[in-house]
Amino acid sequence: MTGNQASAGHLLRLIRTGEATTRGELQEATGLSRSTVGHRLDQLFRAEWLRDRAGISTGGRPSTRLEFDAAHAVVLAAALETRHARLAVFDLAGTVLAERTEPLLLEDGPDKVLVRLAEWFGPLLAEAGTAPGKVCGIGLSVPGPVDWEAGQVVQPPIMPGWDRYPVRRRMREAYAEHVGPVSSDPLPVLLDNDANLMAYAEQRAGFRDCGAFLLVKVSTGIGAGVVVGGEIYRGIDGGAGDIGHIRLPDRTDALCKCGSFGCLAAVASGRALAGQLSALGIPAASGSGVREHLAAGRPEAVRLAREAGRRVGEVLATVVTLLNPGVLMIAGDLAGAPFLTGVRELLYQRAMPRTTANLQVVTSSLGERAGLTGAAAMVVEHLYAPDRADARLAALESVSREPHLSPGPR
CATH class of the missing domain: 3.30.420.40 (ATPase, nucleotide binding domain)
Structure with missing residues (x-):
């Protein structure tokens, strides 16, 4: 980082990420003089964004370390x-x-x-x-x-x-x-x-070293979030990840909420499974209702969830081939063993071994939060x-x- 880039905001980023947490380390990282670093830190202290804490002593006076004050707002x-x-x-x-x-x-x-x-x-x-x-x-x-x-x-x-x-x-x-x-x-x-936000949170919480992270949420609808290089990938105008509206060529009879026929969400979402269960005489109003039946081990729900997982896995074989993520996380109301089993069946069957060799397929760690x-x-x-x-x-x-x-x- 050159000196003209190292504003107070840049110093704050270095402190927040742990890259530089003392005045000396900030000088070394930025090339700024001691007085300039001090001036910019003064700005941050006046805003009450920073606080000092004692560092670790190596025999002499312990260095004062700087940290972001997470309690100021x-x-x-x-x-x-x-x-x-x-x-x-x-x-x-x-x-x-x-x-x-x-x-x-x-x-x-x-x-x-x-x-x-x-x-x-x-x-x-x-x-x-x-x-x-x-x-x-x-x-x-x-x-x-x-x-x-x-x-x-x-x-x-x-x-x-x-x-x-x-x-x-x-x-x-x-x-x-x-x-x-x-x-x-x-x-x-x-x-x-x-x-997107679920993917962002999960990647930061458990997979910070994963440069390409894919989360698929299957609840009332179906959507995907992609985090590349630690940043959410949104596409040109926010449309990235809308995999619920990829068409399934053999299901042109399935009417989607978007008005089209054959969308993945019309066949394999929580809303779709709720409708299928209700048609069998098992009341379910939404994805959360399906989740309750799955938790109770209802055979019809288990069978439908596994088949839904297979349909989603069919689409994900293409998505994974395109993105080559290190982690595929399944989240949402249907993110249980039957659905995950179905996803894995079709994903590993359809995707090239090179694409899945280093792929972890996991479920959410943060859950509903x-x-x-x-x-x-x-x-x-x-x-x-x-x-x-x-x-x-x-x-x-x-x-x-x-x-x-x-x-x-x-």
């Missing part, structure tokens, strides 16, 4: 499913401070859903012992395609009324109305597809990326120079 996160929502308050290190799950119907539309989230966020912050103004951002996980730059859901098959709705603006308004003043104006609200964790991590990584951090530091220092203005929470 919090992130709110919500993972929306078709029939419920999970919400949590996180510190900036990803520790859950408070959490709850509430019934919520996505089909009620974005305005009603976002207002309900805001109403729940207030008591959740109180449970965490955190003031509303300490919130530095909100992350939302949604079961549909997302244009990440625009912060909008785009043509979601199972989210009626959400297409191009101004989620960011409405979430900010609802938060201000139902919770309280914000820590920054405007309050950062970020949203992404649930499979994966989407929440990924949503919180998305907000933190966005806000404390070097360029964004520098802009925020400049704004904080500008406010602090105005005697009639309070800098407020950081």
Whole structure:
């Protein structure tokens, strides 16, 4: 890193990643002088983003190590499913401070859903012992395609009324109305597809050394999240990973929620299996209902889940051949032994041995918290990326120079 690149935000990144955690190490990593490093660290300390801690002594005075202060702000996160929502308050290190799950119907539309989230966020912050103004951002996980730059859901098959709705603006308004003043104006609200965020969280939690990570979520719908080089791969406009709408040529009779026939989701999703079970006289309204039947060992559910796994494995043979991931993780309501067995059967049968020789096929380790964790991590990584951090530091220092203005929470 050259000196002109090593802004305060870049120093923060080196500290957060553990690449350089003392003043000497920062000088060596950046090529900056001692005084310049000190000046930029002063910016970070004034913002209350850093703290000192004693280092390890090697015989002389122990060096002072620098670390990111994960307690100076919090992130709110919500993972929306078709029939419920999970919400949590996180510190900036990803520790859950408070959490709850509430019934919520996505089909009620974005305005009603976002207002309900805001109403729940207030008591959740109180449970965490955190003031509303300490919130530095909100992350939302949604079961549909997302244009990440625009912060909008785009043509979601199972989210009626959400297409191009101004989620960011409405979430900010609802938060201000139902919770309280914000820590920054405007309050950062970020949203992404649930499979993307689950993949991001799982890769960071258990497979950081995996350069190409693939997660497939099979619940009410089917979607995939891809993490390459530690970053979510979204495609040109957020459409990457939408494998639930790959067509199966032998199932042109299956009508999908998107309006097309033969989609994988119309045949092998939790919604599809719920319909198949109901047709057999075994009531199931959604993927969670199928999961309950699988947990009870219902033979019909086990048989259908294994066959669904085979259909998904059939598609994944092509996906795995294209991406050559090191890890394929199966997550969601159907991520149990019958479904996984079916996936493996077809995947290893159809894919070339060279493609699967170094492939791990696993199930989720974070479980139902994966989407929440990924949503919180998305907000933190966005806000404390070097360029964004520098802009925020400049704004904080500008406010602090105005005697009639309070800098407020950081």
